[in-house]
Amino acid sequence: MDTIKDLGEFGFIEKIKTIFEQPDNVIGIGDDCAVIPMGEANLLVTVDTLIENVHFFSDHPMDKLANKALNVNISDIIACGGTPQWAFLSISLNPMMQISKLDIFLDHLHKQCARHNIYLIGGNTTKDDKLSINITLIGKTQKPILRSGAKASQDVFVTGKIGCTACGFLALKNKTLTNSECIERFLAPQARIDLIDKIKPYATCMIDISDGLLQDANHICRASKIGMEIFLEQVKLCECDNLGDIDKITFGEDYELLFCADRKYREHILAIGDVSLIGQTNDSQKLTMYHNGNIIKPDKYGFTHF
Ligand code: ADP
Ligand code: MG
Numbered sequence: 025m026d027t028i029k030d031l032g033e034f035g036f037i038e039k040i041k042t043i044f045e046q047p048d049n050v051i052g053i054g055d056d057c058a059v060i061p062m063g064e065a066n067l068l069v070t071v072d073t074l075i076e077n078v079h080f081f082s083d084h085p086m087d088k089l090a091n092k093a094l095n096v097n098i099s100d101i102i103a104c105g106g107t108p109q110w111a112f113l114s115i116s117l118n119p120m121m122q123i124s125k126l127d128i129f130l131d132h133l134h135k136q137c138a139r140h141n142i143y144l145i146g147g148n149t150t151k152d153d154k155l156s157i158n159i160t161l162i163g164k165t166q167k168p169i170l171r172s173g174a175k176a177s178q179d180v181f182v183t184g185k186i187g188c189t190a191c192g193f194l195a196l197k198n199k200t201l202t203n204s205e206c207i208e209r210f211l212a213p214q215a216r217i218d219l220i221d222k223i224k225p226y227a228t229c230m231i232d233i234s235d236g237l238l239q240d241a242n243h244i245c246r247a248s249k250i251g252m253e254i255f256l257e258q259v260k261l262c263e264c265d266n267l268g269d270i271d272k273i274t275f276g277e278d279y280e281l282l283f284c285a286d287r288k289y290r291e292h293i294l295a296i297g298d299v300s301l302i303g304q305t306n307d308s309q310k311l312t313m314y315h316n317g318n319i320i321k322p323d324k325y326g327f328t329h330f
Contacts, residue, residue: 033328051170054247056100056232059168068163070100076154081196086125088212089157090132096234097161098140099215099279103232105224106165111137111144113159116152140217173229174248174284180303181293183216183223184280186237187262187272194266202264213279220281222296227283236274236326240282241303242311248284251308256315258302270320276327 025031031039037053046052051059057068074093076082084092094111101108113133117126137144142161192206215232223230229248231240237259245252261272284305285293293299313320 029330032330036330051168055171056103056230057106057163057168059104059165059170062164065164065166066106066168068101068104068106068165068168069160070097070163071158071160072096072100073156073158075156084211086128087132088208090129091136091212091214093157093159094133094136094140094142094161095213095215095279096277097159098217099213099232099234101161101163102215102217102220103169103230103281104163104165105167105169105220105227105230106163108140108142108161108163110162111142111159113144113147113157114149115147115158116150116154116156118153118155119151121155169224169227169230169283171229171231171244171247172249173227174244174250174305175228176250176305176307177287178228178284178305179287179290179293179301180241180252180254180282180284180305181299182233182237182259182280182282182302183219183299184278185260185262186233186278186280187267187269187275188264189213189277189279190272190275191262191264191267193275193277195264200266202266203262206262206264210277213277215279216281219296219298223281223283223293223299226285226289226293228285230281230283233278233280233282234276235328236276237278237282238273238311238313238322239276239326239328242325244282244284245309245311248305249309251306251310251312252303253306254303254311254313256313256320258300260300269315270322274322274324274326 041053057070060067098108188206188209191202192210195202233240
């Protein structure tokens with residue numbers, strides 16, 4: 025194992041975890057946010073970086089980029105059952121970037137922060153050839169919902185439609201036409217703030233889908249030490265035909281919410297709307313996916329950086 029590519033993203037995170045001991049009273053590396061007890065409540069902290077030509081194309085509209093940079097972080101805060109409150113913006117700028125472009129970005133970021141009652145209270149500025157945007161978001165919750173909270177014999181649910189971002193990304197990359205909803209989902213994803221308050225009372229565990237449905241389901245299995253059966257035909261997938269079903273569930277960046285709940289709440293949860301029952305947990309410690317009764321074994325579970 026000579027290179028970072030051999031180690032992989034999750035191997036790297038594991039390495040950090042073995043070097044840096046985590047304090048007992050804090051939920052540190054391993055969930056969507058760090059959870060820091062603070063009096064009656066808990067602070068939630070998350071950070072995500074978007075890099076030009078890695079996470080977005082150079083012609084990504086600046087208003088939508090602001091939206092994306094904030095929403096990918098809001099998504100992690102709500103996945104832990106919290107409310108976002110404070111943001112830090114670290115940004116690398118190319119000196120030749122037009123000020124008018126930056127103004128659109130800032131104006132839109134400001135509007136989005138105002139809309140969600142988030143105060144931008146700090147950051148850092150550096151020079152680079154490529155634009156990169158890193159937002160640290162801090163939120164609060166009375167009761168954190170963790171990846172580790174699932175038990176065997178629970179229902180598995182996911183919000184919304186999976187794979188739209190993947191189809192939108194591919195269409196932009198190959199300059200082909202596709203459903204404009206998919207392009208919008210890639211350019212300006214929306215965290216599911218609209219559903220979180222209805223889901224929160226029932227969810228025993230939760231994760232937002234950034235790495236792909238399967239990989240993020242696997243994160244829940246590992247953190248909760250449970251197994252899961254997912255029935256692909258029950259997952260509401262993007263209808264576009266420019267990608268296969270497996271690509272749709274392994275691309276990531278859906279920013280939908282995947283959560284588990286006791287079976288007795290099934291009807292209440294389905295009545296919320298825009299939520300699908302896609303599987304069951306068990307005690308096998310393995311993730312198994314079925315399509316119409318047949319086991320499917322994809323080559324990979326989802327996105328990793330290296
Ligand atoms: P998400 O997809 O929810 O943003 P990630 O997969 O990026 O989560 O990260 C998983 C966990 O690993 C998180 O708890 C995150 O804080 C931690 N993590 C990721 N990269 C690093 C790093 N470079 N140093 C310390 N912790 C990290
Ligand atoms: Mg996340």
